[in-house]
Amino acid sequence: AQRVTQPEKLLSVFKGAPVELKCNYSYSGSPELFWYVQYSRQRLQLLLRHISRESIKGFTADLNKGETSFHLKKPFAQEEDSAMYYCALSGRDSSGSARQLTFGSGTQLTVLP
């Protein structure tokens, strides 16, 4: 079974401060990990994935298989980063094709001025 845990429902930081949104996962194989973001009144959209190892909007996330974590980090938070963030895991079926996403319960980030 696959599971994603985001321990913080709410997180508030001041503008310019570093931010870290925690994500831990449980999966027996090699997972693909993603961060999705939902801004107010907008649809869910992909922020970044561990495979591409790229930085989007200043956010980065490193997959730590030993700690089964995929924490999202940004060194200097901006007010426009305020949103709901979901960590998600995609396992692979026997054909090697990625299957559905399993989401965490989300963390609402508020960046204060």
Add this chain to the structure above:
Amino acid sequence: DTGVSQNPRHKITKRGQNVTFRCDPISEHNRLYWYRQTLGQGPEFLTYFQNEAQLEKSRLLSDRFSAERPKGSFSTLEIQRTEQGDSAMYLCASSLVPTTTGFSALAYEQYFGPGTRLTVT
């Protein structure tokens, strides 16, 4: 707008009634997913299609839930004999999944629609 679309955006129904939601994926995408999201939770996977084939439906919440994608394009999700516990946001997503080897993993990104909010009174 060439993204995933869902209709209706809101649906209010009385307990016991049947409802049907529609999802139109991005046109070239071969895979389509349905999720349910309740308040304070992340999206929960329900079922998915590759073209017209429903590859996983064991996660549908009960036999009152069914989904179709008859021509491999749009999909419908039907809930029969609705209950108050069915009240939620129903999300659709689509993706382009490789059918040959050597494809970039970037093909697996799921693009979400705006959702249909169901309220059962």
